Amino acid sequence: MSNSEKQREQQEVSVQWFPGHMAKTRRKIREILPLIDAVAEVVDARIPYSSRNPEINQLIGNKPHIILLNKSDMADKEVTDRWIRHYKSQGIAAIAIDCKSGRGINLFKDTVKTALAERLKAYAEKGMTGKPLRVMVVGIPNVGKSSFINRIAGRSRAKVENRPGVTRGNQWFTIDRQLELLDTPGVLWPKFEDPAVGERLAFTGAVKDRILDTELLAMRLLEYLSKNYAQLLVSRYGELDFESDSYGLLCQIGKKRGMVIKGGETDTERAANMLLEEYRSCKIGLISLESVDDNA
Ligand code: G4P
Numbered sequence: 001m002s003n004s005e006k007q008r009e010q011q012e013v014s015v016q017w018f019p020g021h022m023a024k025t026r027r028k029i030r031e032i033l034p035l036i037d038a039v040a041e042v043v044d045a046r047i048p049y050s051s052r053n054p055e056i057n058q059l060i061g062n063k064p065h066i067i068l069l070n071k072s073d074m075a076d077k078e079v080t081d082r083w084i085r086h087y088k089s090q091g092i093a094a095i096a097i098d099c100k101s102g103r104g105i106n107l108f109k110d111t112v113k114t115a116l117a118e119r120l121k122a123y124a125e126k127g128m129t130g131k132p133l134r135v136m137v138v139g140i141p142n143v144g145k146s147s148f149i150n151r152i153a154g155r156s157r158a159k160v161e162n163r164p165g166v167t168r169g170n171q172w173f174t175i176d177r178q179l180e181l182l183d184t185p186g187v188l189w190p191k192f193e194d195p196a197v198g199e200r201l202a203f204t205g206a207v208k209d210r211i212l213d214t215e216l217l218a219m220r221l222l223e224y225l226s227k228n229y230a231q232l233l234v235s236r237y238g239e240l241d242f243e244s245d246s247y248g249l250l251c252q253i254g255k256k257r258g259m260v261i262k263g264g265e266t267d268t269e270r271a272a273n274m275l276l277e278e279y280r281s282c283k284i285g286l287i288s289l290e291s292v293d294d295n296a
Contacts, residue, residue, distance in 0.1 A: 022055070022188075024186055025184070025186030026059060028185035028186045029059050029184075029185065029186070032136065032185055033060065035134060036063070036135065036136045036182060037063075037064065037116055037119055037133045037134050037135065038063060038066060038112060038116055038134075039060045039063050039136050039137075040066045040067075040068055040108075040112070040135050040137045041056060041065065041068065041139060042068045042137065042138070042143045042144055042148055043067060043069055043143055044069075044070060044144070044204060045069035045071050045072040045075035045083070045096060046071060046074055046204055047200045047201070047204060047288075047289050048083050048290060049290045049295035050196070050197040050289075050290060050295075051139075051190060051201070052191075053188035053190065053191075054191040056138060064119075065092050066095075066135075067092055067093070067094040067095075068095060068097050069095070069096045069097065070097050070098070070147075070148060071143075071144060072096035072097060072098050072103070073098040073100055073101060073103070073286075074286060075286060075287070075288045076286050076287055076288040077096075077286065079288035079291055082291070082292045093111050095108065095111050097148065099144050099151050102151055105151050105152055108152060109176075109178075109179060112133060113133070113178075120133070130177070132174075132179055132180045133179050133180070134181075135180070135181050135182070137181050137182065137183055138188055139188065140188050140189060140190045140206075141206070143206075145183070149181060149183060152173075152181070153174075153181060170183075170185055198212075199212075199220055200289050200290065203217065203221050203276070203279065203289060204280065204289070205276075214269060214276065217276065218250055218268075218271070218272030218276055219247055219249075219250055219272075221279060223246045225279075225287070226240075226242055228287075229287055230242060232284050232287065233284065236285070237253045237256050250272060251268060251271070254267060254268060254270065257274060
């Protein structure tokens with residue numbers, strides 16, 4: 001494929017999306033809201049904007065809200081810290097966590113208690129000191145919601161319980177005498193209709209490559225990386241001519257790795273797969289794909 005053909009197609013990168021059961025999820029969440037004290041929303045720290053459900057703020061209304069920036073082990077710490085400050089400035093509690101190592105998980109309980117200080121005081125005034133706080137954990141698929149619940153609750157504590165007035169089969173987890181978690185009743189989808197969101201979900205691997213053109217995806221990633229993390233690209237692949245466009249960059253990187261086909265041309269498909277794999281496994285470095293300035 002020629003360079004100009006690539007560029008033309010680049011305009012057309014978009015992700016198919018399937019609305020799933022948002023209506024059902026919406027109804028279930030509304031039904032359960034009166035029973036919970038707060039919502040803990042798990043997002044991917046590398047893409048805190050794209051890994052959110054676009055309706056969540058509206059759905060949970062003024063329930064206390066805690067954002068858990070998960071996979072922080074893969075993100076740029078400075079950028080994650082700025083997101084945390086940003087959420088806090090909006091009155092939303094936020095912490096960085098990493099469910100692979102467990103880092104940050106121990107902050108969760110105290111963060112919930114601080115976010116719910118007023119509620120705890122009201123319970124105490126009514127003599128309801130033994131009442132556990134109930135927190136609903138939400139998140140789009142693949143952000144690490146199950147990893148978080150398993151980390152904090154441990155598999156052995158998982159239980160399925162039916163409470164009066166609540167749809168059967170909701171998953172409640174008892175963390176300790178003071179805290180119970182509820183898994184999202186249903187599936188929350190990202191804002192797939194926005195092509196930029198679909199693209200970033202594909203960069204991280206949350207959306208499978210096969211519905212997108214791998215080379216175009218790799219070129220788009222290179223466009224972003226050359227603007228924001230050029231030094232990391234150089235450290236990984238050696239000196240690069242950043243004057244060339246993203247297709248040219250992909251060719252340079254492929255050549256450096258010996259990915260050449262007959263006639264001396266770069267095997268751009270192999271190069272693209274390699275680049276995406278190396279981004280996703282953090283071999284290029286700890287990289288955030290969304291900054292507060294561009295996405296909040
Ligand atoms: P979900 O319930 O929100 O759908 O997500 P889930 O916990 O299944 O996690 C999705 C993937 O993300 C899993 O990888 C999981 O291991 C990984 N993951 C979750 N939290 C973290 C984190 O904090 N850091 C890192 N680096 N990875 C995290 P997978 O490839 O699907 O499975 P596997 O690697 O566990 O076999």
